[in-house]
Amino acid sequence: MQNVSGKHMTSLRLNILTFFLLVFLQTSGQEVQVFFKLADSIVMTENSATKLYAQLDNLKSKFIPSRSSLSTYFDRDIDFGYRHQRINIQLNFHWYQIDLLKRNDSIFVKVIKDYHNPAEIDTTTKYFNAESAMNFDYLTLRNKFYYSNKSISDLTSEISKYQVFAFYCGMGSSKTGDGIHIEKLVDNKNVSELTKMLQSICIETQAYAISGFEMLAQHKFQTNAATQAIINHVKKRNSETIICNGCLTGLIKKVYGSKKASR
Numbered sequence: 425m426q427n428v429s430g431k432h433m434t435s436l437r438l439n440i441l442t443f444f445l446l447v448f449l450q451t452s453g454q455e456v457q458v459f460f461k462l463a464d465s466i467v468m469t470e471n472s473a474t475k476l477y478a479q480l481d482n483l484k485s486k487f488i489p490s491r492s493s494l495s496t497y498f499d500r501d502i503d504f505g506y507r508h509q510r511i512n513i514q515l516n517f518h519w520y521q522i523d524l525l526k527r528n529d530s531i532f533v534k535v536i537k538d539y540h541n542p543a544e545i546d547t548t549t550k551y552f553n554a555e556s557a558m559n560f561d562y563l564t565l566r567n568k569f570y571y572s573n574k575s576i577s578d579l580t581s582e583i584s585k586y587q588v589f590a591f592y593c594g595m596g597s598s599k600t601g602d603g604i605h606i607e608k609l610v611d612n613k614n615v616s617e618l619t620k621m622l623q624s625i626c627i628e629t630q631a632y633a634i635s636g637f638e639m640l641a642q643h644k645f646q647t648n649a650a651t652q653a654i655i656n657h658v659k660k661r662n663s664e665t666i667i668c669n670g671c672l673t674g675l676i677k678k679v680y681g682s683k684k685a686s687r
Contacts (some may be wrong), residue, residue, distance in 0.1 A: 430498075455554065459472070459520070460538045462515070463513055463515070463536060467536045472529050473509060473524055473526050473531055477494075480522075483513075483515070484513060484514075487653070488516055491515075491631055492514050492515050493513070493514045494513045495510070495512055497509070498510055498666075500664040502625070503562075503566060503569070504562060504565045506532075506562050507525075507527070508525060508583050509524040509526060510522070510523050511524070512521075520538055521536070521537045521584065522535070523536075533576070533580060535583065535584040562579075563575070563576070570623045571650065578625065582625035582629070587626060588628065588673055589602075589631040589668075591603035591630060592668075593673055594668075597670060600668075606635055606639070607639070613647075615640070619633070619651060622634065622654055622655070627664075628666055634658060634659065659680045
């Protein structure tokens with residue numbers, strides 16, 4: 425009898441795990457925990473972005489179609505040839521957020537979160553690093569360019585952060601907490617905190633920082649050359665950003681070049 429390849433064995437084990445967990449689900453009602461384990465097992469073992477998405481799609485097909493979905497929320501440039509892909513998967517009304525740091529099709533860092541809605545992400549988080557870590561130069565390149573000292577822990581935390589870039593949001597276009605925070609930093613000329621935000625791996629945090637520096641410039645504050653070079657780079661990169669437009673939040677848009685890019 426021919427030997428079964430490692431990939432076939434992994435697929436077989438996943439199918440068996442899915443079957444038994446679904447049987448368990450029907451008798452225990454522990455849906456959230458069980459569904460998370462199913463999605464988690466795929467994220468943990470697959471290091472190809474294309475194959476990971478295909479396996480998640482196969483998993484989704486095992487659940488009620490009207491209550492299950494799979495989509496890439498964004499797939500954006502995050503410097504030095506790396507991209508940040510966020511995948512949202514719904515299994516019978518249970519939502520999971522998956523964040524990938526990848527280059528081409530190879531995944532280097534993965535984060536999966538179980539959440540009830542984007543504003544209330546569960547603290548249950550899993551981190552996985554690809555076996556090809558020896559080829560992972562992202563943090564070295566990024567820390568040098570941004571004059572930062574980011575760690576793997578910072579990276580996983582910041583790419584999986586759900587943040588909306590908006591100074592006003594909601595039915596009445598009320599001022600957001602983040603917008604108020606930036607205005608206070610500007611009023612206090614807190615350049616140190618704005619610089620830390622500019623160094624963030626989270627695109628939305630960077631956008632808030634740039635808004636703060638632009639507001640300072642309106643008060644005749646002179647940004648130093650190194651910081652201005654980073655601002656120019658981020659604006660030229662113009663990565664897709666999560667924004668709010670009135671009562672519609674969670675929209676994806678390139679914000680630079682727009683008249684309302686900052687606030």
